[in-house]
Amino acid sequence: MTRAWRWVLLVVVTAGAVVMMFPFAWTVVTSITPDGSLADGPTLIVQDPTLDAYRTLFASLPMLRIIANSIGVAVACTALQLVTGSMAGYAFARLEFRGKGVVFAGYLATLMIPLQVLVVPLFIQFKDWNLHDTMLALIAPAAASAFGVFLLRQAIEAVPREFDEAATIDGAGHLRIFALIVLPLIRPALATTGILAFMASWNSFLWPLVVIRSPEFQTLPLGLATLQGQFTTQWDVVMAGSVVSIVPIALVYLFAQRHVIAGVSHTGLK
Amino acid sequence: MTKRNHAAWAALFLAPSAIPLVLFTLVPMVSSIRISLLSWNLISPPRFVGLENYARLLTAPATARVFGNTLGYVVGYLPLVYVGGLLLALALNARLPARGFFRALYFLPVITSWVVVALVWKWLLNPSNGLVNAVLGAVGAPQPGWWTDPNWALASVIIASAWKDLGFVMVILLAGLQSIPADLYEAARIDGASARRTFWHITLPLLTPSTFFVVVISLINGFQVFDQVYVMTGGGPEGASQVVVGQIYDLTFRYGRAGEAAALSWLLFAVILAVTVVQMWGQRRWVHHD
Numbered sequence: 001m002t003r004a005w006r007w008v009l010l011v012v013v014t015a016g017a018v019v020m021m022f023p024f025a026w027t028v029v030t031s032i033t034p035d036g037s038l039a040d041g042p043t044l045i046v047q048d049p050t051l052d053a054y055r056t057l058f059a060s061l062p063m064l065r066i067i068a069n070s071i072g073v074a075v076a077c078t079a080l081q082l083v084t085g086s087m088a089g090y091a092f093a094r095l096e097f098r099g100k101g102v103v104f105a106g107y108l109a110t111l112m113i114p115l116q117v118l119v120v121p122l123f124i125q126f127k128d129w130n131l132h133d134t135m136l137a138l139i140a141p142a143a144a145s146a147f148g149v150f151l152l153r154q155a156i157e158a159v160p161r162e163f164d165e166a167a168t169i170d171g172a173g174h175l176r177i178f179a180l181i182v183l184p185l186i187r188p189a190l191a192t193t194g195i196l197a198f199m200a201s202w203n204s205f206l207w208p209l210v211v212i213r214s215p216e217f218q219t220l221p222l223g224l225a226t227l228q229g230q231f232t233t234q235w236d237v238v239m240a241g242s243v244v245s246i247v248p249i250a251l252v253y254l255f256a257q258r259h260v261i262a263g264v265s266h267t268g269l270k
Numbered sequence: 271m272t273k274r275n276h277a278a279w280a281a282l283f284l285a286p287s288a289i290p291l292v293l294f295t296l297v298p299m300v301s302s303i304r305i306s307l308l309s310w311n312l313i314s315p316p317r318f319v320g321l322e323n324y325a326r327l328l329t330a331p332a333t334a335r336v337f338g339n340t341l342g343y344v345v346g347y348l349p350l351v352y353v354g355g356l357l358l359a360l361a362l363n364a365r366l367p368a369r370g371f372f373r374a375l376y377f378l379p380v381i382t383s384w385v386v387v388a389l390v391w392k393w394l395l396n397p398s399n400g401l402v403n404a405v406l407g408a409v410g411a412p413q414p415g416w417w418t419d420p421n422w423a424l425a426s427v428i429i430a431s432a433w434k435d436l437g438f439v440m441v442i443l444l445a446g447l448q449s450i451p452a453d454l455y456e457a458a459r460i461d462g463a464s465a466r467r468t469f470w471h472i473t474l475p476l477l478t479p480s481t482f483f484v485v486v487i488s489l490i491n492g493f494q495v496f497d498q499v500y501v502m503t504g505g506g507p508e509g510a511s512q513v514v515v516g517q518i519y520d521l522t523f524r525y526g527r528a529g530e531a532a533a534l535s536w537l538l539f540a541v542i543l544a545v546t547v548v549q550m551w552g553q554r555r556w557v558h559h560d
């Protein structure tokens with residue numbers, strides 16, 4: 001590629017990035033624009049920026065609680081999926097038992113069933129148990145993911161068996177081999193699985209929408225949708241809510257960016 | 271390797287994942303089949319109606335409309351993200367300064383939740399005082415009613431969705447581009463092949479496995495589209511952008527027809543399964559394998 005072409009390409013890529021980033025910038029700009037001046041049409045430079053929208057936001061919704069819910073649910077789902085997934089991955093990669101193929105096929109088959117098929121009966125189930133509208137209802141269904149099991153089984157199979165055999169000779173049992181030898185060696189796969197689990201929980205909307213009624217158990221996507229219903233025309237408040245819900249995940253992304261992108265591209269290279 | 275049977279250990283290691291999967295996937299799946307045979311509003315006692323729900327859905331005009339809208343969404347969305355994602359991947363596969371930074375930037379919308387994406391675009395595409403129409407007005411272009419106009423509602427959802435997923439497609443295709451052996455390009459260069467010929471005869475054919483993955487995933491996810499539609503249009507105006515999952519939600523929680531909703535969810539599953547199987551079968555004709 002010639003030098004001139006590279007410059008042209010760089011300009012195009014930069015322009016594209018500006019366009020792609022613009023909705024984020026616009027969200028922030030709108031959130032600090034005084035409510036009255038939004039109706040006059042959009043302006044890029046805010047004349048007298050204000051935090052009124054954020055005050056209204058925090059006054060009308062239990063925002064801190066909602067943010068804490070989102071983080072808590074996402075962390076719990078991620079931790080559970082890592083524990084349940086790596087244990088199952090170990091069983092499928094390292095243990096000999098009858099019906100292993102059938103059980104593994106059964107795990108993979110659950111990936112075929114979309115959430116929409118499950119959402120109505122699942123709601124009825126939680127209602128029967130009187131557990132609807134609780135945090136538990138948000139966490140329990142995401143305690144295990146067959147996709148996570150699949151990723152972690154792959155990773156454990158790639159760990160050389162000589163390592164566990166040496167440990168077996170030293171008298172270590174499966175629990176110790178699993179926890180002290182296998183787990184530390186599959187850290188990259190754990191990171192990938194964990195990030196995918198965290199993002200799925202953080203963004204989940206349909207299930208919380210169905211199962212949660214009380215404002216104090218809402219997660220961010222649900223809280224934002226409620227907010228929009230309340231402040232249909234007050235876009236400054238709606239955008240303030242959007243900013244508040246982008247910031248935590250953007251911070252995680254800032255630090256884990258390499259792992260996130262590696263994790264996603266990994267899912268494409270089966 | 272000991273040839274011992276580890277059944278007890280296997281049970282211990284599998285139980286933590288098997289119990290939730292059985293309880294929250296298998297059991298609801300079976301009860302979904304049962305519910306689809308009932309007439310039930312979730313409150314009064316259910317009545318067994320056999321296959322009546324399926325029969326009614328298959329003849330109802332609403333079913334054809336929501337499947338048509340969903341298909342329209344997929345057909346509008348897929349070329350947009352694929353071509354856009356491919357152009358981005360090609361650009362960012364070239365040796366550019368700060369390309370890691372650009373990749374991270376283009377990927378940012380992917381980590382943003384659908385609800386936020388939908389709200390931000392609903393505001394950008396606000397017909398009266400949104401930014402997009404202000405710009406269109408300034409250059410003298412027509413200003414559509416976007417999500418308030420039945421003819422534009424689905425297009426608004428497609429634009430927002432494509433913006434969010436462009437970075438995802440880019441990352442998948444970048445990984446595909448990087449797995450193409452460099453010596454093929456070297457050979458093409460020695461043979462004096464033009465950049466265009468190299469693209470059509472090396473890059474695109476060898477990218478087909480990644481393309482296939484993008485198409486399969488996009489179709490599976492596309493047929494299940496819900497969040498952004500619910501937030502941006504609520505399926506409106508007058509059902510113009512109602513999609514299958516939105517209809518499942520409304521049937522259950524608005525119209526109290528849970529049986530019909532369960533039946534519709536199985537129809538959706540059948541469609542997704544059929545589309546995926548056809549692609550798996552058809553891939554032999556166009557996906558490159560080495």
